[in-house]
Amino acid sequence: MSEQHTSARRPAVLIIGAGFGGLNxxxxxxxxxxxxLVVDRHNFHLFSPxxxxxxxxxxxxxxxxxxxxxxxxxxxxxxxxxxxxxGIDPAARxxxxxxxxxxxxxxYDYLILAAGSQxxxxxxxxxxxxxxxxxxxxxxxxxxxxxxxxxxxAAWSDDAAQxxxxxxxxxxxxxxxxxxxxxxxxxxxxxxxxxxxxxxLGDVSGRVILIERLDHxxxxxxxxxxxxxxxxxESMGVEVVLGETVSDVTPDAVRLSSGRVIPTRTLIWAxxxxxxxxxxxxxxxxxxxxxxPVTTTLQVIGLQDVYxxxxxxxxxxxxxxxxxxxxxVAKQQGQHAARNILRRARGKxxxxxxxxxxxLMATIGRSRAVAWIYYRVQLTGFIAWVAWLGLHLITxxxxxxxLNVFVNWVWNYLTYDxxxxxxxxxxxxxxxxxxxxxxxxxxxxxHNQPHNEVMPGR
Amino acid sequence: MSEQHTSARRPAVLIIGAGFGGLNxxxxxxxxxxxxLVVDRHNFHLFSPxxxxxxxxxxxxxxxxxxxxxxxxxxxxxxxxxxxxxGIDPAARxxxxxxxxxxxxxxYDYLILAAGSQxxxxxxxxxxxxxxxxxxxxxxxxxxxxxxxxxxxAAWSDDAAQxxxxxxxxxxxxxxxxxxxxxxxxxxxxxxxxxxxxxxLGDVSGRVILIERLDHxxxxxxxxxxxxxxxxxESMGVEVVLGETVSDVTPDAVRLSSGRVIPTRTLIWAxxxxxxxxxxxxxxxxxxxxxxPVTTTLQVIGLQDVYxxxxxxxxxxxxxxxxxxxxxVAKQQGQHAARNILRRARGKxxxxxxxxxxxLMATIGRSRAVAWIYYRVQLTGFIAWVAWLGLHLITxxxxxxxLNVFVNWVWNYLTYDxxxxxxxxxxxxxxxxxxxxxxxxxxxxxHNQPHNEVMPGR
Numbered sequence: 001m002s003e004q005h006t007s008a009r010r011p012a013v014l015i016i017g018a019g020f021g022g023l024n025x026x027x028x029x030x031x032x033x034x035x036x037l038v039v040d041r042h043n044f045h046l047f048s049p050x051x052x053x054x055x056x057x058x059x060x061x062x063x064x065x066x067x068x069x070x071x072x073x074x075x076x077x078x079x080x081x082x083x084x085x086x087g088i089d090p091a092a093r094x095x096x097x098x099x100x101x102x103x104x105x106x107x108y109d110y111l112i113l114a115a116g117s118q119x120x121x122x123x124x125x126x127x128x129x130x131x132x133x134x135x136x137x138x139x140x141x142x143x144x145x146x147x148x149x150x151x152x153x154a155a156w157s158d159d160a161a162q163x164x165x166x167x168x169x170x171x172x173x174x175x176x177x178x179x180x181x182x183x184x185x186x187x188x189x190x191x192x193x194x195x196x197x198x199x200x201l202g203d204v205s206g207r208v209i210l211i212e213r214l215d216h217x218x219x220x221x222x223x224x225x226x227x228x229x230x231x232x233x234e235s236m237g238v239e240v241v242l243g244e245t246v247s248d249v250t251p252d253a254v255r256l257s258s259g260r261v262i263p264t265r266t267l268i269w270a271x272x273x274x275x276x277x278x279x280x281x282x283x284x285x286x287x288x289x290x291x292x293p294v295t296t297t298l299q300v301i302g303l304q305d306v307y308x309x310x311x312x313x314x315x316x317x318x319x320x321x322x323x324x325x326x327x328x329v330a331k332q333q334g335q336h337a338a339r340n341i342l343r344r345a346r347g348k349x350x351x352x353x354x355x356x357x358x359x360l361m362a363t364i365g366r367s368r369a370v371a372w373i374y375y376r377v378q379l380t381g382f383i384a385w386v387a388w389l390g391l392h393l394i395t396x397x398x399x400x401x402x403l404n405v406f407v408n409w410v411w412n413y414l415t416y417d418x419x420x421x422x423x424x425x426x427x428x429x430x431x432x433x434x435x436x437x438x439x440x441x442x443x444x445x446x447h448n449q450p451h452n453e454v455m456p457g458r
Numbered sequence: 459m460s461e462q463h464t465s466a467r468r469p470a471v472l473i474i475g476a477g478f479g480g481l482n483x484x485x486x487x488x489x490x491x492x493x494x495l496v497v498d499r500h501n502f503h504l505f506s507p508x509x510x511x512x513x514x515x516x517x518x519x520x521x522x523x524x525x526x527x528x529x530x531x532x533x534x535x536x537x538x539x540x541x542x543x544x545g546i547d548p549a550a551r552x553x554x555x556x557x558x559x560x561x562x563x564x565x566y567d568y569l570i571l572a573a574g575s576q577x578x579x580x581x582x583x584x585x586x587x588x589x590x591x592x593x594x595x596x597x598x599x600x601x602x603x604x605x606x607x608x609x610x611x612a613a614w615s616d617d618a619a620q621x622x623x624x625x626x627x628x629x630x631x632x633x634x635x636x637x638x639x640x641x642x643x644x645x646x647x648x649x650x651x652x653x654x655x656x657x658x659l660g661d662v663s664g665r666v667i668l669i670e671r672l673d674h675x676x677x678x679x680x681x682x683x684x685x686x687x688x689x690x691x692e693s694m695g696v697e698v699v700l701g702e703t704v705s706d707v708t709p710d711a712v713r714l715s716s717g718r719v720i721p722t723r724t725l726i727w728a729x730x731x732x733x734x735x736x737x738x739x740x741x742x743x744x745x746x747x748x749x750x751p752v753t754t755t756l757q758v759i760g761l762q763d764v765y766x767x768x769x770x771x772x773x774x775x776x777x778x779x780x781x782x783x784x785x786x787v788a789k790q791q792g793q794h795a796a797r798n799i800l801r802r803a804r805g806k807x808x809x810x811x812x813x814x815x816x817x818l819m820a821t822i823g824r825s826r827a828v829a830w831i832y833y834r835v836q837l838t839g840f841i842a843w844v845a846w847l848g849l850h851l852i853t854x855x856x857x858x859x860x861l862n863v864f865v866n867w868v869w870n871y872l873t874y875d876x877x878x879x880x881x882x883x884x885x886x887x888x889x890x891x892x893x894x895x896x897x898x899x900x901x902x903x904x905h906n907q908p909h910n911e912v913m914p915g916r
Contacts, residue, residue: 043606043610043879043880043881044879060518060519061880063518067879069654069655070654073653081613083614099610099611099614100611101615104614137880152540152557153557156541156557156559156560197527403869404862404865407861407862407865411861421527421528422502422525423502424519424596424599
């Protein structure tokens with residue numbers, strides 16, 4: 001590696017994870033007097049709030065992903081390395097990184113661990129086996145292919161019961177992800193697929209069912225917005241089932257706690273996330289959800305050179321409530337940890353993290369959303385949707401993506417079209433060696449096993 | 459299947475292949491007094507002229523693919539079936555179609571075979587094993603991932619020779635595909651990757667080498683345009699090697715007929731296509747390249763209910779020259795076969811096919827192209843490139859795709875950016891059964907084996 005070393009050695013900051021936390025940390029450190037190395041197992045930053053759009057054929061994978069090297073192309077003090085973190089040695093202050101090319105031990109002066117979270121099935125084996133997560137970009141494409149293939153299969157089938165199972169989508173989890181995914185699938189089924197398969201599917205027209213354990217959707221929201229969200233979903237045609245849990249999953253059906261059996265080949269699990277297993281590499285006690293307790297300066301207790309930000313960090317706010325695993329917290333913590341490192345490097349005292357909370361927002365579908373701005377103003381319907389749209393267009397990474405996403409949204413809005421409705425599957429391939437790709441699962445193991453992934457998730 | 463049958467039975471037209479030939483046939487038959495079934499093994503039509511843009515991270519896969527069901531959404535007499543053709547029985551007038559859901563025998567009154575062509579490696583085993591084709595949408599994504607992964611591997615490597623092999627791209631074939639692929643990779647390497655990997659790759663900066671068997675590029679073009687194409691490629695930095703063939707390929711190198719060895723991990727084979735093996739299912743004698751000889755009405759000799767169009771049809775023009783395997787011929791033949799079927803159904807005489815040839819056009823890169831309009835006007839450079847761009851924007855399927863592609867092109871032109879630079883790999887997956895996906899190759903077989911595919915290629 002040909003690196004220029006300046007005469008006075010600058011502090012080395014290693015950032016694990018190029019999600020919202022890691023990326024904001026790196027951007028804060030850009031062009032500052034430190035050397036930054038960002039490590040991720042993907043070569044791109046994922047704009048995860050729009051992942052459900054990939055799953056529902058509204059956007060292309062590349063429209064919500066931005067190559068990390070591209071983001072820092074004009075920044076000379078930020079390097080990138082594609083690889084998996086194999087170990088963290090806080091005593092020696094180095095991280096072991098693994099790729100097919102070998103092993104590297106990268107030293108650091110300061111470490112920012114921003115490895116995020118992954119789908120949490122609460123150990124329900126049948127869900128892990130037959131359910132679909134919606135957390136990684138691959139998840140989105142795999143789910144898109146799966147649903148589109150099932151409709152093509154239904155067009156082949158002469159069995160009405162089989163056709164029903166193939167065209168029914170069950171989503172578990174009444175949070176923002178569950179809501180937007182339900183709404184988007186209902187639009188895809190109701191406005192696009194139903195028409196295109198009409199002659200071949202007959203009376204079977206596709207259903208979307210949303211399951212929530214509690215007796216209301218969107219727990220953190222006030223009652224009025226919870227009810228508005230439910231009303232908007234139902235007005236689209238989504239069946240909302242409250243107060244029920246999934247007791248069993250088979251390849252062809254989902255059984256609920258009430259005993260009701262829903263024939264389906266598609267169970268989407270949006271009921272929770274858990275901390276990345278990378279947290280365990282620090283060797284410090286974790287909280288019961290696997291997150292790393294940090295000080296208000298975002299340092300690991302006992303490891304003052306290690307900062308943890310985002311979903312992986314456990315910190316309580318002024319009222320004693322733990323910060324949620326949401327993107328704005330991750331972004332602000334990433335920025336804050338980076339600033340604290342710069343303050344230390346300059347011999348200045350660190351500052352405590354304070355979250356600037358602008359409220360809550362969830363989208364349901366075309367012209368449908370709920371928003372709770374600064375926990376004061378409650379918006380529903382079209383005006384909430386426009387607010388949601390504007391926010392995401394503004395924050396979406398990269399100008400071209402923004403333009404394309406805007407074109408796609410306007411087009412979708414006017415036509416209900418879903419142009420990205422392509423079934424595209426391809427195996428990893430390499431001409432030089434035999435290699436096991438992380439996403440290449442053996443054929444007898446019909447799922448991607450998100451719980452086995454041990455690298456930064458977003 | 460719940461189909462409405464009109465009282466008077468309408469002729470059933472079965473179209474195999476949703477490439478340019480099959481699609482134009484189906485569009486000609488739309489809303490006419492026939493029942494049309496389109497069969498393809500993919501659910502989309504591929505705008506193949508821009509496939510090289512997917513391989514070089516310029517466009518998204520979905521931007522050059524259009525779902526067949528979407529194209530015919532408002533057309534009541536055109537149905538679609540996703541599946542592989544297993545057999546054609548001209549005597550019984552039916553086609554056997556296979557999918558994971560089972561087998562179907564679809565009857566026809568008229569068959570239009572538009573199964574296209576596939577990559578032809580002329581039986582060179584090492585090319586089949588280590589080379590990359592660029593014919594299917596999967597080919598494009600697989601190649602994109604491969605090249606981007608190789609640059610990430612190079613960033614890991616401390617071995618300069620290995621870094622060179624990882625960042626050298628060899629393209630075989632001096633036709634339009636070879637030229638545009640060379641030019642686009644040179645732009646990706648020279649303008650984007652070289653900068654982003656500068657600190658990690660040092661002096662190794664990536665090379666593109668184009669190999670052509672003959673002593674000139676673009677055989678069908680006049681000498682002036684051949685030389686202009688070569689000059690434009692070389693001005694970009696592409697090394698053009700003429701009068702040489704590939705004598706051997708290993709995982710790490712390509713050996714040329716002169717004995718020269720080029721260290722490379724990426725050999726792209728753009729040196730030829732061959733007819734789809736589906737031609738053999740007709741049971742008639744084929745020409746030596748595997749194409750089906752047809753009459754001037756595009757009917758198979760001896761099988762008057764079977765029409766063959768596009769790359770799969772062998773027909774000579776007025777001067778006794780066989781029509782080339784190019785898109786305009788396929789489009790016009792698809793349309794012509796459909797019109798002849800409609801004429802027969804109405805008791806009218808069929809007409810002979812005459813090709814309306816507007817000339818030749820090949821693009822090389824940003825502001826670089828050659829065009830031979832109506833075999834009279836010779837254009838080079840920026841004006842030829844604008845002509846090429848306009849033609850492709852006009853003919854690209856679907857309004858939204860056109861808009862997005864335009865946005866991407868303008869953006870790329872102004873910034874040299876390549877936003878779609880994401881490495882995204884995922885295996886096929888199914889929750890309901892164990893299935894062998896056509897693109898899931900076992901790990902010990904490091905290629906997609908295009909020569910084994912027995913279905914309509916495009």
